[in-house]
Amino acid sequence: MRHVLSEFKTDRLFANILAGCVVGAIGVIGSISFAAFIFTGELSSHVSTGIGLTLFSGTVFGLVIAFASSYPVSPCFAQDIPAAAMGLMASAIAASMTEAHSAQSIFATILISIGLSTLLTGLVFFALGWFRLGSLIRFIPYPVIGGFLAGSGWILSRGSFGVMTGVSLTLDNLATLVQPEIVVKWLPGLVFACALMIMLRVFQRFWILPAFLAAAIALFYGVLLLSGSSIAAAFDNGWLLGPFPGGLLWRPEHFSLLPDVNWATIVNQVPKMATIFFVATIALLLNVNGMEVTLRQDIDLNQELKAAGYANIASGLGGGIIGFHTMSMSVLATRMGANSRLIGVICAAFFGSSLLFGATLLSYFPKPVLGGLLLFLGLSFLVEWVADAWFKLSVSEYFVVLLILIVIGIVGFFEGIIVGILIGVIVFVVEYSRTEVVKFTTTGADFHSTVARPERHTELLEAVGEQICILKLQGFLFFGTANRLLATIRERADNLEILPLRYLLLDFKEVKGVDSSAVLSFQRMRMLAQERDFYMVITGLSPQLRKTFEKGEMLEVGQDSSGDMVFVFSDLDRGLEWCEEQMLLDQDATQIHRMEPFQGLLYQIFPDMQDVTPLMAYFRRRTFEANTPLMKPGAQSDDIFIVESGEIVVRIPLQTGKYVRLSKMGAGTIIGEMAMYLGSPRAAEVIATQKSTLYKISRRSLKMLEEQNPWAAAAFHQYMATVIAKKLAQSHKFLSSVLD
DSSP states (O other): OHHHHHTTOOSOHHHHHHHHHHHHHHHHHHHHHHHHHHSOGGGGGGHHHHHHHHHHHHHHHHHHHHHHOSSSOOOEEEOHHHHHHHHHHHHHHHHHSOTTSOHHHHHHHHHHHHHHHHHHHHHHHHHHHHTTOGGGGGGSOHHHHHHHHHHHHHHHHHHHHHHHHSSOOSSTTHHHHTSHHHHHHHHHHHHHHHHHHHHHHHHOOTTHHHHHHHHHHHHHHHHHHHTTOOHHHHHHTTOBOOOOOBSOOOOOTTTTTGGGOOHHHHHHTHHHHHHHHHHHHHHHHHHHHHHHHHHTOOOOHHHHHHHHHHHHHHHHHTTOOOEEEOHHHHHHHHHTTOOSTHHHHHHHHHHHHHHHHBSTGGGGSBHHHHHHHHHHHHHHHHIIIIIGGGGTSOHHHHHHHHHHHHHHHHTOHHHHHHHHHHHHHHHHHHHOOOOOSEEEEEETTTOOOSEEOOHHHHHHHHHHGGGEEEEEEEEEEOHHHHHHHHHHHHHHHHOOSSOOOOEEEEEEEEEEEEOHHHHHHHHHHHHHHHHHTOEEEEEOOOHHHHHHHHHTTSSOTTOSEETTTEEEESSHHHHHHHHHHHHHHHTTOOOTTSOOOHHHHHHHHSTTOSOOGGGGGGSEEEEEOTTEEEEOTTOOOOEEEEEEESOEEEEEEOTTSOEEEEEEEOTTOEESHHHHHHTOOOOSEEEESSOEEEEEEEHHHHHHHHHHOHHHHHHHHHHHHHHHHHHHHHHHHHHHHHHO
């Protein structure tokens, strides 16, 4: 609760108040229209009661969601899809009840069926959130979400013309809309929307939208004043929203109507109620997911389901209608600079004042400004998902977005979503394999880079190595597998039984492709890294994969890091080496290229000797400049080298002129012991990448040591056997962790 209350504080008080007033006004107007839709035809005499119910619901939704939502800017009020379904149910009830039933009984049955549908929908929402089923929406393909947003943009754009002119934007009405007396009503709104959209795409400042809105209202009334026209004339000519009903609009009279309810009729409506539950759930999850995509925010879907459940239960008990998060209004409020839960309270206050005193004040809001605001929002969605998406999505994904948009525009919203889901399933079956996305999982305690380190460094890395989580990925990453990967990483980050995660290493060498919805999961992964304070290390990206990540704004174009939490390396070995170096630096350990005096190394090899000076005669000191070869493939292996300082790399040359690095060694490490003991030729090239100092003991010198000081020779061979055994043990440990 302290966290929630802290989110009511804001440094943008004016922006939040203005956004709350604008969103609240739009919500009140929409709620009035929904009531008129439900109580139509023979029920039109009860429209004032319906308006009261929708305003009551809006008041409840605003207050409950303001405190219960996981995202501060989450306006919530009645929605068109469940309102349309309730309208059909109300008409069906009125038609099914014969003349034997009184008008009072018909009205009571409709009123109770509406409240009961809202109450049961709230219980369904809460149950889905309680059992954490909200994440199921993550499996809806990303292009389907894009099509939903594009369709929402079209609905908003089409509705804006109805607000400004009273004439719907359809093919049949095009001739009417181009008439001069109609054009003059929608043209100012179109200019306002286009100018606002261009300004925000160029400058992206939160104060631009509120400033435009205030200037547009002032300009409207300024023109009205200069033209000598009166407010009454503006009402008569359709320039203002009103008039709206005044006075107290809601009373809890549905409880007194219970004796008049025909319960048998309500039971017959159970299938329609079930349809309402399903439609409302899909619409809610799509709205919240659309908020995530558009606002680039990670929102807790299960918490939003529970919050909507609380709100609808309270609304249903008061006889209200179904409502939930409004994606378009959340985007609008955020773009107006709102950043506080205060906006929900302001919306609730708007609904509550309209409920108690009527919506008279809203009557004076200019239609061109409100319509232009809605048109701006609709055009923003259309531009993002029709124009911008062309450069971000594949051809098949873009086709899905357009198909859903066309179906929504021609047939209907819900039909468009169903078509999109079906197309998404087909794309999934055809294009995506069921190969497990994680080939193997291990940690830095079991798997080390090819950098040969002093024993104390190796022991330190093994002690804290589980803070490095290594995931080698494979196959094709898409919305389902990427979401499971995100869940796996979230589980590791939340695991308090082991050392906290510090480095997440994702190797993409065997990944064939990544779609845009998977990139969204990786963006959530990056947000999780920022929240839990661990680094993401990405390795093995092909040029095509890198391009996909750059298009999805996961990586900066041409950069090997994105912010402070994401780093990119060419391969797994170099990425793991960087993680190890950071771990050693955190522990104040010696870096690989720092000097370790050779005499000190001999005391490690011969720990029982008081003076190793006589043994130094068997070793020959060699100094190599940077980029000087020490050994070449196929050469005789008659020497063992011990590195005192510098950096040595073992590599295999390729026909392309590049090299594969097998190992990198620094002070305190040993080179060539296996080949000399086996008597096999050198298998790789060894080169000094920095100025380096090494001590060499040849096969001949080793024989002299065996003859002259057998005890020292035995200690040397024992140390070499230990070094080789540790390397084999480390390989076995890694294989065991992979095959486990």
